[in-house]
Amino acid sequence: GAVVSQHPSRVICKSGTSVKIECRSLDFQATTMFWYRQFPKQSLMLMATSNEGSKATYEQGVEKDKFLINHASLTLSTLTVTSAHPEDSSFYICSASLDTRRDSPLHFGNGTRLTVT
Amino acid sequence: QKEVEQNSGPLSVPEGAIASLNCTYSDRGSQSFFWYRQYSGKSPELIMFIYSNGDKEDGRFTAQLNKASQYVSLLIRDSQPSDSATYLCAVTHFNNAGNMLTFGGGTRLMVKP
Numbered sequence: 001g002a003v004v005s006q007h008p009s010r011v012i013c014k015s016g017t018s019v020k021i022e023c024r025s026l027d028f029q030a031t032t033m034f035w036y037r038q039f040p041k042q043s044l045m046l047m048a049t050s051n052e053g054s055k056a057t058y059e060q061g062v063e064k065d066k067f068l069i070n071h072a073s074l075t076l077s078t079l080t081v082t083s084a085h086p087e088d089s090s091f092y093i094c095s096a097s098l099d100t101r102r103d104s105p106l107h108f109g110n111g112t113r114l115t116v117t
Numbered sequence: 118q119k120e121v122e123q124n125s126g127p128l129s130v131p132e133g134a135i136a137s138l139n140c141t142y143s144d145r146g147s148q149s150f151f152w153y154r155q156y157s158g159k160s161p162e163l164i165m166f167i168y169s170n171g172d173k174e175d176g177r178f179t180a181q182l183n184k185a186s187q188y189v190s191l192l193i194r195d196s197q198p199s200d201s202a203t204y205l206c207a208v209t210h211f212n213n214a215g216n217m218l219t220f221g222g223g224t225r226l227m228v229k230p
Contacts, residue, residue, distance in 0.1 A: 006160075034218075043205065043222040044161070093160045105151050106207075106218055111160040 003028065006094050006109025013084055014117055021079045021112045023094030029074035030096035034106065035067075038091040050077040050094075084116040120144075121208050123221035131229055136193040138224050140206030143187070150182055150189045151207040151218065154200075161205055165191065196228040 005024045013019050023033055031052045036044040048069055049057040056069035068080040081088055091113050095106040120143040130136045138152075149168045153161035167173045167180040167189065179192040189208075193200055206221040 044220045046218075091158075105163045105166050107163070108160040113158075 003098065003107045004094060004096050004109040006112055008112060009110055010113045010115075012115045012117060015085055016083055018080055018082045019084055019114060021081075021092055021094070021114075023077045023079070023096075023109050025075045025096050028096075028098050030077075031074060033071065033077040033094055033096045035069065035077075035079050036093045036095065038093065038111075044093065047079075047092075050079075052077075081114065084114070086116045089114055089116045121206055121219050121221035123204075123206050123224045125222055126225040127227050128224055129227045129229060130196050132196060132198060134196050134228075136196045136200065136226055136228070138191040138193070138204050138206075138226065139188060140190065140208075140221050141188045142206075142208045142219075144208065144210060144219075145184075145187065146210055147208045149209045150180070151209070152178075152180060152189075152191045153205040153207060153220075155203045155205055155223065157203075164204070193226075196226075198228050198230050201226055201228045 003026050005026055007022045011019055033050040035047045037047050038044050046059050047062045050069045050071040052071045052074050058064045066082055071077040091111050093108050093111040095108045097104045122141045151166045152164040154164050155161040165175055165178055165180045167182045170182050170184055173180045177194045181190045203223040203225045205223045207218040209218050
């Protein structure tokens, strides 16, 4: 069964508004969660690493003031796309590992398809 | 720059054949290797992982790792139309945060009935 829950699965918003995406770990505590973005016909690109109780680590080229990440508890990380624009339309996916062993794979949420009109 | 390379395909195989998917990586420090399957419009789902040289078999799937040559492959035996998807190779360089994966661009597999 799913170990990572993501909500909403699909959202349409108007340009200039903000959208919040939630990612929850089910039945385990995730001190670290990862946020990916995927444009059509492209691979997953890591946006940021969300750390419980501390600031997120953003990948190069990702605007931290635009993509706000909050990891307030061991089971919840949120990504807020602020002042969304049509070019932010993409598939956003969160992920987490059950533990930090080297062979522990990432489990992905079902993703959120964001469309900005 | 840590890179993971895959042929984008599409790779077309007839039903019942063996599909062979390949992946190369640039970082010799990479420690764990994962294969994910992604159906169109869906998030990736884990197929297999491997971290030792050699073969690892799980049902119809076999992962092969050759660290000296820096490649990892996935074989799918008795391919089925339901195997048609994009297969993502992912490589990790383990750190204290756990596994931070770098993904290849994916290979699109088409299994024809």
